[in-house]
Amino acid sequence: MYCQCLNFQELNLLKLLKMNKYSVRDLKLLSSKKALIYLLTQPNATISKTLRYVKYETTLKKLQIELIKLQKWVSDNDKKVIIIFEGRDSAGKGGAIRRTIEHLNPRKIRVVALPKPTENERSRWYFQRYVNYFPSKGNIVLFDRSWYNRAVVEPVNGFCNENEYLSFMDQVNDFEKMITDSNTYLIKFYFSISKEEQFKRFNDIKNSSLKKWKYSIVDSNAQELWDKYTLYKDKMFLKTNTINAPWNIIEADRKINARTQAIKTILEKIPYTKDLDLESDEIVFSFLLNEHH
16 A cells, blocks of 8 residues: 555665665765756666665755854954865866855955966066965965966976076965965865776767866867876976975766865864854755855
């Protein structure tokens, strides 16, 4: 009698439970609204992919609530935070940044993605254009690519000369020491992907009407210049992986793992008050606000 009352989805979940392939918790996740939407909207969705996605979304929400606490701690204690996102083209830096800031107060956080420098900027001290965007007290700034353009992208693609490159490498560690000595937390991420994964993502971008604008001349040369990128990347790590500003390497072939790992690293590196009491309305408002955009 009970089984006659079950809907089609519930019957399928009971079958999976009898197969001992999934736990009761897994089945609860698979019966959620998020899981159903994913199954109906994703062309290649499977039960295992759907479960992985829903677990990711559940973990992500918990991490984002911690980020709200972290931001409040930064604001209340007049701290300054700089987070830089580096990596090969199409490594997933932008996606990780979006998930990081998704529910944070936009008045206290900024994402900086600078275009090609102007002639006026090129005539100044190299680091000046980045310093202009450094955070004031109580604020967080995320750089989607940073001054490390000069360590890898510029020399690989011929956008700077040898003297400019060597000058940067001589100055960067002292520059970052000045940052960390000025009561500023500096977190450096490098998103690492395989050559095969980059090739796949480039094809996805080129074949997408919504994403093809992202594909640049630099992207078109990235596969051919792979080994040269590797050479300069290794030089960068060897020279600039310092005690006060170490690199955090994120394995990024699987995007959802890379995003959660980046957020976990931010939460680990900044000593915010983890048991900070937040008004429940503050958290609910933050998540509802995002849903309406």
